[in-house]
Amino acid sequence: MNNKHMIIIGLIIIIVILCIGIAYTMFGQQTEYITLNIVENGTTMEIPKDMKVKSINNDSGIVVLENENTIVITFNTINKSIPQIMGFANIKTPIFGNEYFGNVSINDPTVAGCSLKGECNAVYIGNNQTHDNIIVISKNKNIVDHIINSIKWKITEEPKKEVASSVESSPSAYAYKADGTPMYSQKEVDDYMLNKYGMVNYHVGDNGYIDMDEPGYDDAGHKINRSK
Incomplete structure:
Protein backbone atom coordinates (compact mmCIF):
# COMPACT_ATOMS: atom_id res chain seq x y z
CA MET A 1 0.00 0.00 0.00
CA ASN A 2 1.55 3.30 -1.08
CA ASN A 3 1.59 6.52 0.89
CA LYS A 4 -1.24 8.04 -1.13
CA HIS A 5 -3.62 5.25 -0.14
CA MET A 6 -2.54 5.49 3.49
CA ILE A 7 -3.24 9.23 3.53
CA ILE A 8 -6.71 8.72 2.03
CA ILE A 9 -7.52 5.99 4.58
CA GLY A 10 -6.27 8.22 7.38
CA LEU A 11 -8.48 11.09 6.21
CA ILE A 12 -11.51 8.80 6.03
CA ILE A 13 -10.89 7.62 9.61
CA ILE A 14 -10.61 11.22 10.82
CA ILE A 15 -13.86 12.17 9.05
CA VAL A 16 -15.68 9.17 10.57
CA ILE A 17 -14.45 10.10 14.07
CA LEU A 18 -15.58 13.69 13.56
CA CYS A 19 -19.01 12.56 12.37
CA ILE A 20 -19.42 10.32 15.42
CA GLY A 21 -18.44 13.21 17.68
CA ILE A 22 -20.89 15.58 16.03
CA ALA A 23 -23.70 13.00 16.17
CA TYR A 24 -23.03 12.39 19.86
CA THR A 25 -23.11 16.12 20.58
CA MET A 26 -26.36 16.61 18.67
CA PHE A 27 -28.24 13.49 19.67
CA GLY A 28 -26.42 11.80 22.54
CA GLN A 29 -26.91 14.68 24.94
CA GLN A 30 -30.51 15.55 24.18
CA THR A 31 -32.50 16.68 27.19
CA GLU A 32 -35.48 14.57 28.22
CA TYR A 33 -38.53 16.53 29.38
CA ILE A 34 -41.57 15.79 31.50
CA THR A 35 -44.80 17.79 31.83
CA LEU A 36 -45.27 19.52 35.16
CA ASN A 37 -48.46 20.98 36.65
CA ILE A 38 -46.85 24.05 38.19
CA VAL A 39 -49.72 25.44 40.24
CA GLU A 40 -53.13 24.41 41.46
CA ASN A 41 -54.94 26.30 38.68
CA GLY A 42 -53.74 23.89 35.98
CA THR A 43 -51.00 25.76 34.09
CA THR A 44 -48.40 23.28 32.78
CA MET A 45 -44.91 23.36 31.30
CA GLU A 46 -42.20 20.92 30.29
CA ILE A 47 -39.05 20.76 32.41
CA PRO A 48 -35.93 18.55 32.19
CA LYS A 49 -36.68 15.10 33.58
CA ASP A 50 -33.87 15.26 36.14
CA MET A 51 -35.08 18.47 37.80
CA LYS A 52 -36.01 18.13 41.45
CA VAL A 53 -38.12 20.26 43.77
CA LYS A 54 -35.64 22.22 45.87
CA SER A 55 -38.17 24.08 47.97
CA ILE A 56 -41.89 24.76 48.34
CA ASN A 57 -42.46 27.74 50.59
CA ASN A 58 -46.01 27.41 51.86
CA ASP A 59 -45.83 30.83 53.50
CA SER A 60 -44.85 32.70 50.34
CA GLY A 61 -46.24 30.34 47.68
CA ILE A 62 -42.89 30.28 45.85
CA VAL A 63 -41.78 26.95 44.33
CA VAL A 64 -38.15 26.34 43.29
CA LEU A 65 -37.00 23.46 41.07
CA GLU A 66 -33.45 22.82 39.87
CA ASN A 67 -30.83 20.51 38.44
CA GLU A 68 -27.11 21.12 37.89
CA ASN A 69 -27.57 23.74 35.16
CA THR A 70 -31.18 24.99 35.31
CA ILE A 71 -33.53 26.55 37.84
CA VAL A 72 -37.27 27.22 37.58
CA ILE A 73 -39.12 29.47 40.05
CA THR A 74 -42.93 29.68 40.02
CA PHE A 75 -45.34 31.94 41.88
CA ASN A 76 -49.07 32.61 41.61
CA THR A 77 -50.46 35.88 43.00
CA ILE A 78 -54.06 34.73 43.60
CA ASN A 79 -54.98 35.32 47.26
CA LYS A 80 -51.44 36.45 48.04
CA SER A 81 -50.65 39.39 50.32
CA ILE A 82 -48.32 42.29 49.56
CA PRO A 83 -45.46 40.77 51.65
CA GLN A 84 -45.79 37.53 49.65
CA ILE A 85 -45.77 39.40 46.34
CA MET A 86 -42.78 41.44 47.47
CA GLY A 87 -41.03 38.19 48.40
CA PHE A 88 -41.18 37.10 44.76
CA ALA A 89 -40.18 40.58 43.58
CA ASN A 90 -37.11 40.36 45.82
CA ILE A 91 -36.02 37.32 43.81
CA LYS A 92 -36.89 38.71 40.38
CA THR A 93 -35.57 42.27 40.65
CA PRO A 94 -31.91 41.55 41.58
CA ILE A 95 -31.65 39.15 38.63
CA PHE A 96 -33.47 41.07 35.91
CA GLY A 97 -33.71 44.69 37.03
CA ASN A 98 -36.18 46.25 34.61
CA GLU A 99 -35.60 43.62 31.91
CA TYR A 100 -37.48 40.36 31.42
CA PHE A 101 -35.04 38.18 29.47
CA GLY A 102 -31.46 37.93 28.26
CA ASN A 103 -28.02 37.04 29.55
CA VAL A 104 -27.73 37.57 33.29
CA SER A 105 -24.96 37.11 35.80
CA ILE A 106 -25.88 35.30 39.02
CA ASN A 107 -23.45 36.79 41.54
CA ASP A 108 -25.37 35.72 44.64
CA PRO A 109 -27.04 32.31 44.17
CA THR A 110 -28.91 32.68 47.47
CA VAL A 111 -31.04 35.44 45.89
CA ALA A 112 -32.43 33.02 43.33
CA GLY A 113 -32.41 30.16 45.82
CA CYS A 114 -30.27 28.05 43.50
CA SER A 115 -26.80 26.59 43.02
CA LEU A 116 -26.13 28.38 39.74
CA LYS A 117 -23.48 31.07 39.59
CA GLY A 118 -21.99 33.15 36.79
CA GLU A 119 -23.30 33.83 33.28
CA CYS A 120 -26.69 32.31 32.49
CA ASN A 121 -29.59 32.83 30.13
CA ALA A 122 -32.80 33.82 31.88
CA VAL A 123 -36.43 34.66 31.15
CA TYR A 124 -39.19 36.03 33.37
CA ILE A 125 -42.75 35.59 32.09
CA GLY A 126 -46.08 36.39 33.71
CA ASN A 127 -49.73 36.08 32.78
CA ASN A 128 -52.26 38.56 34.18
CA GLN A 129 -55.18 36.25 33.41
CA THR A 130 -53.84 33.19 35.23
CA HIS A 131 -51.79 35.24 37.74
CA ASP A 132 -48.81 32.92 37.13
CA ASN A 133 -45.24 34.23 37.34
CA ILE A 134 -42.37 32.06 36.09
CA ILE A 135 -38.60 32.55 36.11
CA VAL A 136 -36.37 30.20 34.12
CA ILE A 137 -32.56 30.43 34.42
CA SER A 138 -30.13 28.05 32.71
CA LYS A 139 -26.60 27.69 31.41
CA ASN A 140 -28.25 26.28 28.27
CA LYS A 141 -30.36 28.72 26.22
CA ASN A 142 -32.08 25.84 24.38
CA ILE A 143 -33.46 24.57 27.67
CA VAL A 144 -34.78 28.03 28.57
CA ASP A 145 -36.46 28.35 25.18
CA HIS A 146 -37.99 24.87 25.40
CA ILE A 147 -39.46 25.44 28.86
CA ILE A 148 -40.89 28.87 28.01
CA ASN A 149 -42.34 27.69 24.69
CA SER A 150 -43.95 24.66 26.35
CA ILE A 151 -46.02 26.66 28.85
CA LYS A 152 -49.78 26.13 28.52
CA TRP A 153 -51.68 28.68 30.55
CA LYS A 154 -54.83 27.49 32.28
CA ILE A 155 -57.26 30.39 32.57
CA THR A 156 -60.01 29.97 35.12
CA GLU A 157 -62.88 32.29 35.92
CA GLU A 158 -62.53 34.21 39.15
CA PRO A 159 -65.52 34.62 41.44
CA LYS A 160 -67.44 37.81 40.72
CA LYS A 161 -67.00 40.53 43.31
CA GLU A 162 -70.05 41.88 45.07
Missing part, protein backbone atom coordinates in the same frame (compact mmCIF):
# COMPACT_ATOMS: atom_id res chain seq x y z
CA VAL A 163 -69.14 45.55 44.88
CA ALA A 164 -72.13 46.82 46.84
CA SER A 165 -71.51 44.64 49.89
CA SER A 166 -67.79 45.44 49.74
CA VAL A 167 -68.50 49.16 49.85
CA GLU A 168 -71.07 48.81 52.63
CA SER A 169 -68.69 46.80 54.80
CA SER A 170 -65.87 49.29 54.24
CA PRO A 171 -67.20 52.86 54.44
CA SER A 172 -63.61 54.17 54.44
CA ALA A 173 -61.48 53.24 51.42
CA TYR A 174 -58.27 51.31 52.09
CA ALA A 175 -56.40 53.07 49.28
CA TYR A 176 -56.88 55.37 46.30
CA LYS A 177 -55.55 55.25 42.76
CA ALA A 178 -53.72 58.32 41.45
CA ASP A 179 -57.00 59.55 39.92
CA GLY A 180 -58.78 59.37 43.27
CA THR A 181 -60.73 56.17 42.60
CA PRO A 182 -61.18 54.35 45.93
CA MET A 183 -60.35 50.67 46.49
CA TYR A 184 -61.76 48.85 49.48
CA SER A 185 -59.57 45.83 50.12
CA GLN A 186 -55.94 44.78 50.08
CA LYS A 187 -56.63 42.29 47.28
CA GLU A 188 -58.16 45.01 45.09
CA VAL A 189 -55.00 47.08 45.55
CA ASP A 190 -52.78 44.06 44.83
CA ASP A 191 -54.72 43.12 41.68
CA TYR A 192 -54.82 46.71 40.42
CA MET A 193 -51.06 47.19 40.78
CA LEU A 194 -50.21 43.78 39.34
CA ASN A 195 -52.46 44.20 36.29
CA LYS A 196 -51.28 47.75 35.58
CA TYR A 197 -47.55 47.51 36.32
CA GLY A 198 -46.61 43.86 36.86
CA MET A 199 -44.38 42.91 39.78
CA VAL A 200 -43.38 46.28 41.24
CA ASN A 201 -42.61 47.74 44.65
CA TYR A 202 -45.12 50.16 46.15
CA HIS A 203 -46.79 51.16 49.41
CA VAL A 204 -49.94 52.91 50.59
CA GLY A 205 -48.99 56.33 51.94
CA ASP A 206 -50.31 57.99 55.08
CA ASN A 207 -52.67 60.00 52.89
CA GLY A 208 -54.27 56.78 51.60
CA TYR A 209 -52.82 57.08 48.08
CA ILE A 210 -50.60 54.47 46.45
CA ASP A 211 -46.97 55.57 46.16
CA MET A 212 -44.68 53.79 43.70
CA ASP A 213 -41.29 52.63 45.03
CA GLU A 214 -40.15 51.07 41.76
CA PRO A 215 -37.04 52.56 40.03
CA GLY A 216 -38.03 54.46 36.89
CA TYR A 217 -41.44 55.61 38.19
CA ASP A 218 -42.56 58.61 40.21
CA ASP A 219 -44.89 58.23 43.21
CA ALA A 220 -48.00 58.50 41.01
CA GLY A 221 -46.85 55.65 38.75
CA HIS A 222 -45.71 57.75 35.79
CA LYS A 223 -42.55 56.64 33.99
CA ILE A 224 -39.65 59.03 34.54
CA ASN A 225 -38.15 60.43 31.33
CA ARG A 226 -34.41 60.35 32.01
CA SER A 227 -33.57 62.03 28.70
CA LYS A 228 -34.64 65.42 30.04
Whole structure:
Protein backbone atom coordinates (compact mmCIF):
# COMPACT_ATOMS: atom_id res chain seq x y z
CA MET A 1 0.00 0.00 0.00
CA ASN A 2 1.55 3.30 -1.08
CA ASN A 3 1.59 6.52 0.89
CA LYS A 4 -1.24 8.04 -1.13
CA HIS A 5 -3.62 5.25 -0.14
CA MET A 6 -2.54 5.49 3.49
CA ILE A 7 -3.24 9.23 3.53
CA ILE A 8 -6.71 8.72 2.03
CA ILE A 9 -7.52 5.99 4.58
CA GLY A 10 -6.27 8.22 7.38
CA LEU A 11 -8.48 11.09 6.21
CA ILE A 12 -11.51 8.80 6.03
CA ILE A 13 -10.89 7.62 9.61
CA ILE A 14 -10.61 11.22 10.82
CA ILE A 15 -13.86 12.17 9.05
CA VAL A 16 -15.68 9.17 10.57
CA ILE A 17 -14.45 10.10 14.07
CA LEU A 18 -15.58 13.69 13.56
CA CYS A 19 -19.01 12.56 12.37
CA ILE A 20 -19.42 10.32 15.42
CA GLY A 21 -18.44 13.21 17.68
CA ILE A 22 -20.89 15.58 16.03
CA ALA A 23 -23.70 13.00 16.17
CA TYR A 24 -23.03 12.39 19.86
CA THR A 25 -23.11 16.12 20.58
CA MET A 26 -26.36 16.61 18.67
CA PHE A 27 -28.24 13.49 19.67
CA GLY A 28 -26.42 11.80 22.54
CA GLN A 29 -26.91 14.68 24.94
CA GLN A 30 -30.51 15.55 24.18
CA THR A 31 -32.50 16.68 27.19
CA GLU A 32 -35.48 14.57 28.22
CA TYR A 33 -38.53 16.53 29.38
CA ILE A 34 -41.57 15.79 31.50
CA THR A 35 -44.80 17.79 31.83
CA LEU A 36 -45.27 19.52 35.16
CA ASN A 37 -48.46 20.98 36.65
CA ILE A 38 -46.85 24.05 38.19
CA VAL A 39 -49.72 25.44 40.24
CA GLU A 40 -53.13 24.41 41.46
CA ASN A 41 -54.94 26.30 38.68
CA GLY A 42 -53.74 23.89 35.98
CA THR A 43 -51.00 25.76 34.09
CA THR A 44 -48.40 23.28 32.78
CA MET A 45 -44.91 23.36 31.30
CA GLU A 46 -42.20 20.92 30.29
CA ILE A 47 -39.05 20.76 32.41
CA PRO A 48 -35.93 18.55 32.19
CA LYS A 49 -36.68 15.10 33.58
CA ASP A 50 -33.87 15.26 36.14
CA MET A 51 -35.08 18.47 37.80
CA LYS A 52 -36.01 18.13 41.45
CA VAL A 53 -38.12 20.26 43.77
CA LYS A 54 -35.64 22.22 45.87
CA SER A 55 -38.17 24.08 47.97
CA ILE A 56 -41.89 24.76 48.34
CA ASN A 57 -42.46 27.74 50.59
CA ASN A 58 -46.01 27.41 51.86
CA ASP A 59 -45.83 30.83 53.50
CA SER A 60 -44.85 32.70 50.34
CA GLY A 61 -46.24 30.34 47.68
CA ILE A 62 -42.89 30.28 45.85
CA VAL A 63 -41.78 26.95 44.33
CA VAL A 64 -38.15 26.34 43.29
CA LEU A 65 -37.00 23.46 41.07
CA GLU A 66 -33.45 22.82 39.87
CA ASN A 67 -30.83 20.51 38.44
CA GLU A 68 -27.11 21.12 37.89
CA ASN A 69 -27.57 23.74 35.16
CA THR A 70 -31.18 24.99 35.31
CA ILE A 71 -33.53 26.55 37.84
CA VAL A 72 -37.27 27.22 37.58
CA ILE A 73 -39.12 29.47 40.05
CA THR A 74 -42.93 29.68 40.02
CA PHE A 75 -45.34 31.94 41.88
CA ASN A 76 -49.07 32.61 41.61
CA THR A 77 -50.46 35.88 43.00
CA ILE A 78 -54.06 34.73 43.60
CA ASN A 79 -54.98 35.32 47.26
CA LYS A 80 -51.44 36.45 48.04
CA SER A 81 -50.65 39.39 50.32
CA ILE A 82 -48.32 42.29 49.56
CA PRO A 83 -45.46 40.77 51.65
CA GLN A 84 -45.79 37.53 49.65
CA ILE A 85 -45.77 39.40 46.34
CA MET A 86 -42.78 41.44 47.47
CA GLY A 87 -41.03 38.19 48.40
CA PHE A 88 -41.18 37.10 44.76
CA ALA A 89 -40.18 40.58 43.58
CA ASN A 90 -37.11 40.36 45.82
CA ILE A 91 -36.02 37.32 43.81
CA LYS A 92 -36.89 38.71 40.38
CA THR A 93 -35.57 42.27 40.65
CA PRO A 94 -31.91 41.55 41.58
CA ILE A 95 -31.65 39.15 38.63
CA PHE A 96 -33.47 41.07 35.91
CA GLY A 97 -33.71 44.69 37.03
CA ASN A 98 -36.18 46.25 34.61
CA GLU A 99 -35.60 43.62 31.91
CA TYR A 100 -37.48 40.36 31.42
CA PHE A 101 -35.04 38.18 29.47
CA GLY A 102 -31.46 37.93 28.26
CA ASN A 103 -28.02 37.04 29.55
CA VAL A 104 -27.73 37.57 33.29
CA SER A 105 -24.96 37.11 35.80
CA ILE A 106 -25.88 35.30 39.02
CA ASN A 107 -23.45 36.79 41.54
CA ASP A 108 -25.37 35.72 44.64
CA PRO A 109 -27.04 32.31 44.17
CA THR A 110 -28.91 32.68 47.47
CA VAL A 111 -31.04 35.44 45.89
CA ALA A 112 -32.43 33.02 43.33
CA GLY A 113 -32.41 30.16 45.82
CA CYS A 114 -30.27 28.05 43.50
CA SER A 115 -26.80 26.59 43.02
CA LEU A 116 -26.13 28.38 39.74
CA LYS A 117 -23.48 31.07 39.59
CA GLY A 118 -21.99 33.15 36.79
CA GLU A 119 -23.30 33.83 33.28
CA CYS A 120 -26.69 32.31 32.49
CA ASN A 121 -29.59 32.83 30.13
CA ALA A 122 -32.80 33.82 31.88
CA VAL A 123 -36.43 34.66 31.15
CA TYR A 124 -39.19 36.03 33.37
CA ILE A 125 -42.75 35.59 32.09
CA GLY A 126 -46.08 36.39 33.71
CA ASN A 127 -49.73 36.08 32.78
CA ASN A 128 -52.26 38.56 34.18
CA GLN A 129 -55.18 36.25 33.41
CA THR A 130 -53.84 33.19 35.23
CA HIS A 131 -51.79 35.24 37.74
CA ASP A 132 -48.81 32.92 37.13
CA ASN A 133 -45.24 34.23 37.34
CA ILE A 134 -42.37 32.06 36.09
CA ILE A 135 -38.60 32.55 36.11
CA VAL A 136 -36.37 30.20 34.12
CA ILE A 137 -32.56 30.43 34.42
CA SER A 138 -30.13 28.05 32.71
CA LYS A 139 -26.60 27.69 31.41
CA ASN A 140 -28.25 26.28 28.27
CA LYS A 141 -30.36 28.72 26.22
CA ASN A 142 -32.08 25.84 24.38
CA ILE A 143 -33.46 24.57 27.67
CA VAL A 144 -34.78 28.03 28.57
CA ASP A 145 -36.46 28.35 25.18
CA HIS A 146 -37.99 24.87 25.40
CA ILE A 147 -39.46 25.44 28.86
CA ILE A 148 -40.89 28.87 28.01
CA ASN A 149 -42.34 27.69 24.69
CA SER A 150 -43.95 24.66 26.35
CA ILE A 151 -46.02 26.66 28.85
CA LYS A 152 -49.78 26.13 28.52
CA TRP A 153 -51.68 28.68 30.55
CA LYS A 154 -54.83 27.49 32.28
CA ILE A 155 -57.26 30.39 32.57
CA THR A 156 -60.01 29.97 35.12
CA GLU A 157 -62.88 32.29 35.92
CA GLU A 158 -62.53 34.21 39.15
CA PRO A 159 -65.52 34.62 41.44
CA LYS A 160 -67.44 37.81 40.72
CA LYS A 161 -67.00 40.53 43.31
CA GLU A 162 -70.05 41.88 45.07
CA VAL A 163 -69.14 45.55 44.88
CA ALA A 164 -72.13 46.82 46.84
CA SER A 165 -71.51 44.64 49.89
CA SER A 166 -67.79 45.44 49.74
CA VAL A 167 -68.50 49.16 49.85
CA GLU A 168 -71.07 48.81 52.63
CA SER A 169 -68.69 46.80 54.80
CA SER A 170 -65.87 49.29 54.24
CA PRO A 171 -67.20 52.86 54.44
CA SER A 172 -63.61 54.17 54.44
CA ALA A 173 -61.48 53.24 51.42
CA TYR A 174 -58.27 51.31 52.09
CA ALA A 175 -56.40 53.07 49.28
CA TYR A 176 -56.88 55.37 46.30
CA LYS A 177 -55.55 55.25 42.76
CA ALA A 178 -53.72 58.32 41.45
CA ASP A 179 -57.00 59.55 39.92
CA GLY A 180 -58.78 59.37 43.27
CA THR A 181 -60.73 56.17 42.60
CA PRO A 182 -61.18 54.35 45.93
CA MET A 183 -60.35 50.67 46.49
CA TYR A 184 -61.76 48.85 49.48
CA SER A 185 -59.57 45.83 50.12
CA GLN A 186 -55.94 44.78 50.08
CA LYS A 187 -56.63 42.29 47.28
CA GLU A 188 -58.16 45.01 45.09
CA VAL A 189 -55.00 47.08 45.55
CA ASP A 190 -52.78 44.06 44.83
CA ASP A 191 -54.72 43.12 41.68
CA TYR A 192 -54.82 46.71 40.42
CA MET A 193 -51.06 47.19 40.78
CA LEU A 194 -50.21 43.78 39.34
CA ASN A 195 -52.46 44.20 36.29
CA LYS A 196 -51.28 47.75 35.58
CA TYR A 197 -47.55 47.51 36.32
CA GLY A 198 -46.61 43.86 36.86
CA MET A 199 -44.38 42.91 39.78
CA VAL A 200 -43.38 46.28 41.24
CA ASN A 201 -42.61 47.74 44.65
CA TYR A 202 -45.12 50.16 46.15
CA HIS A 203 -46.79 51.16 49.41
CA VAL A 204 -49.94 52.91 50.59
CA GLY A 205 -48.99 56.33 51.94
CA ASP A 206 -50.31 57.99 55.08
CA ASN A 207 -52.67 60.00 52.89
CA GLY A 208 -54.27 56.78 51.60
CA TYR A 209 -52.82 57.08 48.08
CA ILE A 210 -50.60 54.47 46.45
CA ASP A 211 -46.97 55.57 46.16
CA MET A 212 -44.68 53.79 43.70
CA ASP A 213 -41.29 52.63 45.03
CA GLU A 214 -40.15 51.07 41.76
CA PRO A 215 -37.04 52.56 40.03
CA GLY A 216 -38.03 54.46 36.89
CA TYR A 217 -41.44 55.61 38.19
CA ASP A 218 -42.56 58.61 40.21
CA ASP A 219 -44.89 58.23 43.21
CA ALA A 220 -48.00 58.50 41.01
CA GLY A 221 -46.85 55.65 38.75
CA HIS A 222 -45.71 57.75 35.79
CA LYS A 223 -42.55 56.64 33.99
CA ILE A 224 -39.65 59.03 34.54
CA ASN A 225 -38.15 60.43 31.33
CA ARG A 226 -34.41 60.35 32.01
CA SER A 227 -33.57 62.03 28.70
CA LYS A 228 -34.64 65.42 30.04
